[in-house]
Amino acid sequence: MTSLGRRGESEALHARARSMVRAFERRAAMPESFDTLAVDLARFQERTVPGYARLCAARGVDPARMVRAVDAPAVPTDAFKLAHVFAFDATDAAVTFRTSGTTLGARGTHFMRDVGTYDVAALAFGREMLARGLTLPISVLVIGPSADEAPDSSLAHMCTLFARALTQGAVARQTFFVRAGSLDVDGVRARVAVLDPAAPAVVLATSFALVHLLDALGGERLALPAGSRVMQTGGFKGKSREVAADVLRHDTALAFGVPERAVIGEYGMTELSSQFWEATLVDEGARHGVYLAPPWARVVAVDPETLAPVPDGAIGIARVEDLANVDSAFAILTQDRVRSVAGGFELLGRASGAPPRGCSIALDEMLSSAGGFT
Amino acid sequence: MSRSVEERMADVRRLLECARVLFAARAGLAPAIAAASGLTAEGVELGFASLEREATDAELRAFVAAAGDAGRVHVVLSANVFVAPLRAMALARAAAERVTVRVSPRDPVLTRALVEEAVAAGDGAIALVDERDVARVDAGEVHVYGRDETIAAVRAGVRPGVVVRGHGSGMGVAIVSPGAQMDGAADALALDVVAFDQRGCLSPRLAVILGSAARAEVFAEALHASLRALGTRIPRGQLLADERSDACRWRDALSFAGRVWDASDHAVALAPEGSPLLVPPAGRHVTVIPVPSPEAVVSALSPIARFVVAVGTDDLAALGGMAPAHARRSVLGAMQRPPLDGPVDRRSA
Numbered sequence: 001m002t003s004l005g006r007r008g009e010s011e012a013l014h015a016r017a018r019s020m021v022r023a024f025e026r027r028a029a030m031p032e033s034f035d036t037l038a039v040d041l042a043r044f045q046e047r048t049v050p051g052y053a054r055l056c057a058a059r060g061v062d063p064a065r066m067v068r069a070v071d072a073p074a075v076p077t078d079a080f081k082l083a084h085v086f087a088f089d090a091t092d093a094a095v096t097f098r099t100s101g102t103t104l105g106a107r108g109t110h111f112m113r114d115v116g117t118y119d120v121a122a123l124a125f126g127r128e129m130l131a132r133g134l135t136l137p138i139s140v141l142v143i144g145p146s147a148d149e150a151p152d153s154s155l156a157h158m159c160t161l162f163a164r165a166l167t168q169g170a171v172a173r174q175t176f177f178v179r180a181g182s183l184d185v186d187g188v189r190a191r192v193a194v195l196d197p198a199a200p201a202v203v204l205a206t207s208f209a210l211v212h213l214l215d216a217l218g219g220e221r222l223a224l225p226a227g228s229r230v231m232q233t234g235g236f237k238g239k240s241r242e243v244a245a246d247v248l249r250h251d252t253a254l255a256f257g258v259p260e261r262a263v264i265g266e267y268g269m270t271e272l273s274s275q276f277w278e279a280t281l282v283d284e285g286a287r288h289g290v291y292l293a294p295p296w297a298r299v300v301a302v303d304p305e306t307l308a309p310v311p312d313g314a315i316g317i318a319r320v321e322d323l324a325n326v327d328s329a330f331a332i333l334t335q336d337r338v339r340s341v342a343g344g345f346e347l348l349g350r351a352s353g354a355p356p357r358g359c360s361i362a363l364d365e366m367l368s369s370a371g372g373f374t
Numbered sequence: 375m376s377r378s379v380e381e382r383m384a385d386v387r388r389l390l391e392c393a394r395v396l397f398a399a400r401a402g403l404a405p406a407i408a409a410a411s412g413l414t415a416e417g418v419e420l421g422f423a424s425l426e427r428e429a430t431d432a433e434l435r436a437f438v439a440a441a442g443d444a445g446r447v448h449v450v451l452s453a454n455v456f457v458a459p460l461r462a463m464a465l466a467r468a469a470a471e472r473v474t475v476r477v478s479p480r481d482p483v484l485t486r487a488l489v490e491e492a493v494a495a496g497d498g499a500i501a502l503v504d505e506r507d508v509a510r511v512d513a514g515e516v517h518v519y520g521r522d523e524t525i526a527a528v529r530a531g532v533r534p535g536v537v538v539r540g541h542g543s544g545m546g547v548a549i550v551s552p553g554a555q556m557d558g559a560a561d562a563l564a565l566d567v568v569a570f571d572q573r574g575c576l577s578p579r580l581a582v583i584l585g586s587a588a589r590a591e592v593f594a595e596a597l598h599a600s601l602r603a604l605g606t607r608i609p610r611g612q613l614l615a616d617e618r619s620d621a622c623r624w625r626d627a628l629s630f631a632g633r634v635w636d637a638s639d640h641a642v643a644l645a646p647e648g649s650p651l652l653v654p655p656a657g658r659h660v661t662v663i664p665v666p667s668p669e670a671v672v673s674a675l676s677p678i679a680r681f682v683v684a685v686g687t688d689d690l691a692a693l694g695g696m697a698p699a700h701a702r703r704s705v706l707g708a709m710q711r712p713p714l715d716g717p718v719d720r721r722s723a
Contacts, residue, residue, distance in 0.1 A: 051630035052630065054629055054633070055630045058626070058629035059629075076623045076626045076627040076630070078624075078627035078652055079631055081649075082631035082632075082652060304615075304619030305615070307622065333623065333626065358571075358573025358574055358575075359453055359455060359519065359520070359542075359574060360543060360572060360573045361542075361545050361681050362521070362616070362656075365523075365543060
């Protein structure tokens with residue numbers, strides 16, 4: 001395939017993924033089935049990503065015979081640390097996101113030739129799950145760094161994207177409250193103090209930054225305007241003490257003076273282009289801990305040994321299928337345990353294994369000793 | 375020091391004599407050890423080769439010196455290969471006149487047999503205890519063998535004044551020199567890998583090949599052949615679910631990034647030069663990686679250096695600073711049989 005042909009094929013696939021996003025925004029029917037685009041993506045990636053061709057061969061998968069998304073082998077997230085998972089040359093990347101962890105000296109790298117599909121997908125679903133019913137523009141506070149400060153962080157990119165979209169381009173000077181690795185608690189306090197009490201605001205935060213903020217506040221309350229919402233995402237990665245999800249949610253709601261249902265979790269990964277959200281703001285029947293997928297992505301619980309889907313309700317490892325991951329890997333194998341439930345999937349965290357035999361160091365012990373994974 | 379060095383050496387020698395008795399009677403112990411450890415009968419037999427039964431005077435002097443001095447030592451065995459209790463008890467006995475041992479509930483066979491044999495041989499200073507609460511140890515030292523979290527729990531649980539010596543989990547690394555004869559080095563490394571189904575803290579899980587990617591590929595292929603041949607004589611036991619799932623993920627990641635030689639009872643993966651080290655799970659899985667220079671070996675190993683308990687090589691003289699300073703050094707094929715000159719794990723406790 002020529003470089004031009006490859007680029008043209010990639011652009012056509014991006015266009016198809018974006019069509020799905022647009023259909024979602026219009027609340028229209030999807031223009032094609034998930035499996036149709038998934039199989040075309042897998043075939044494109046098998047032809048253009050050498051590692052994926054090797055993985056397909058090792059798994060005995062003939063891309064020509066793929067029919068459904070689940071027929072395509074999933075790329076383990078570790079592969080993003082070991083090799084280029086990219087259909088193009090690294091020099092063709094418009095953005096390069098890297099995993100935050102430095103586990104065992106390695107950071108995963110996700111190259112994107114065209115970040116536009118990421119942006120429209122993230123915004124469409126994020127706006128729906130986080131900002132439904134709000135009249136824009138609204139105030140946004142990010143308890144994290146900006147994209148300028150952390151250009152290789154996909155989370156900083158997403159938060160900056162949301163800040164621009166939700167403020168309709170009028171991003172306040174005091175929006176990002178982690179600078180040079182330090183949390184500006186006084187800045188958060190000052191910004192909350194000047195918020196319009198009649199206009200709801202949105203806070204976007206990582207879990208560990210929230211813990212630091214709550215610790216610094218020490219019980220002090222920073223009440224947000226009525227109708228405000230808080231997004232929390234990510235694990236702790238050894239960057240703060242670990243706090244149980246329900247405790248962190250409760251303490252966050254208390255500190256910001258919002259109902260617990262207005263504190264919602266987002267699940268995303270550097271290796272993906274799409275995100276998954278708790279639906280407590282948009283569905284009265286939804287509960288915390290259950291994440292919803294957009295129509296162009298899904299999470300399949302698979303058996304960790306056979307990688308075959310497990311029955312509904314059984315616990316498996318998350319295989320994430322993301323149709324917006326056009327130029328890298330449409331199917332990713334994570335290390336997170338999940339369970340399919342009505343309305344989405346439950347995120348159960350990393351597996352805690354059976355006691356090991358012998359004194360050979362176990363991988364989870366090595367990783368936790370190194371300060372966490374991605 | 376209430377006992378002389380010679381008296382302490384004599385106490386250790388008595389335990390070595392017990393080990394010789396048990397080694398001679400190993401056929402009777404093997405089925406229970408196989409059931410507890412998950413090893414096959416052939417794997418248990420190979421493991422017994424690593425049971426310390428002899429030591430020179432010089433080694434024993436070094437061993438006693440490394441043991442320190444305590445009025446009493448309580449040994450907590452949590453996660454070990456099945457022969458490890460001998461050295462653990464010997465170290466405690468060299469240090470103290472009174473030793474209590476809490477067996478690993480998952481792998482109690484050799485520990486119980488050793489203590490019974492020691493008592494029968496006239497050493498009344500060693501006793502088994504079921505006590506799980508280390509806070510009941512009122513003085514002396516606690517020697518704990520297990521995962522970091524186990525060691526941390528013991529440290530947190532002991533009374534003030536009680537010294538805890540932790541012996542954590544770890545791994546081995548093989549470094550293959552530019553002058554190595556590939557088939558011979560692969561055969562020797564395979565023996566180190568197969569012992570205890572790679573579940574020891576000395577077990578090599580990475581093979582660093584000094585030289586080109588092509589050379590590393592030749593070695594990986596040779597190691598695959600060696601493991602296949604050895605596997606027919608010494609079949610692998612059952613893997614735990616975590617080991618199987620970790621192996622699946624490791625295989626796929628390295629199929630993507632490099633090349634994998636896969637078999638029903640082992641796998642060898644070739645990682646690309648310059649890539650981060652992806653450590654495989656135990657269970658006869660080895661990542662082979664080419665590294666261009668000794669300096670690059672140091673750099674490549676640095677993220678995992680604190681986990682490396684042993685380094686095996688075909689050329690000890692050329693090892694220099696490539697191995698972490700705390701790691702035991704041996705020739706390939708002898709990584710699982712370190713001399714009885716101190717704890718297996720030389721990292722600071």
